[in-house]
Amino acid sequence: xxxxxxxxxxxxxxxxxxxxxxxxxxxxxxxxxxxxxxxxxxxxxxxxxxxxxxxxxxxxxxxxxxxxxxxxxxxxxxxxxxxxxxxxxxxxxxxxxxxxxxxxxxxxxxxxxxxxxxxxxxxxxxxxxxxxxxxxxxxxxxxxxxxxxxxxxxxxxxxxxxx
Numbered sequence: 001x002x003x004x005x006x007x008x009x010x011x012x013x014x015x016x017x018x019x020x021x022x023x024x025x026x027x028x029x030x031x032x033x034x035x036x037x038x039x040x041x042x043x044x045x046x047x048x049x050x051x052x053x054x055x056x057x058x059x060x061x062x063x064x065x066x067x068x069x070x071x072x073x074x075x076x077x078x079x080x081x082x083x084x085x086x087x088x089x090x091x092x093x094x095x096x097x098x099x100x101x102x103x104x105x106x107x108x109x110x111x112x113x114x115x116x117x118x119x120x121x122x123x124x125x126x127x128x129x130x131x132x133x134x135x136x137x138x139x140x141x142x143x144x145x146x147x148x149x150x151x152x153x154x155x156x157x158x159x160x161x162x163x
Contacts, residue, residue: 025068026067040062124148140153
């Protein structure tokens with residue numbers, strides 16, 4: 001399959017640009033979330049020359065969330081899924097306005113495609129880890145909560161030690 005300046009391998013796992021093979025974006029990511037992650041990746045790449053210390057972790061998170069780095073999206077491991085969930089949470093929160101929140105299901109949909117519901121417990125565990133580190137805050141009805149004891153839907157926001 002060819003798309004302008006690159007071709008895609010028959011299995012859809014890689015794109016080939018100028019003879020070099022690169023891992024393709026996970027096709028199971030819902031389009032709205034994929035576009036947010038691509039927009040975050042492009043914003044981070046624009047910063048590489050002027051602020052590489054800030055840009056590089058942003059690029060890494062966006063690429064891991066998209067499935068282009070880390071565990072191959074077609075053969076995820078439990079640790080790789082956790083890494084991808086955390087990267088998706090950070091990348092989506094960076095892309096949205098500073099006061100905006102995301103749902104843990106946004107990260108689960110990014111890492112799990114149509115089977116995202118099976119990742120919800122893991123997504124909440126990853127959110128708990130990031131919350132303990134101060135990177136994110138978990139909220140329910142506008143109040144900060146402990147995700148390990150909260151029942152029902154929660155939202156994730158940038159925490160006091162946001163990176």
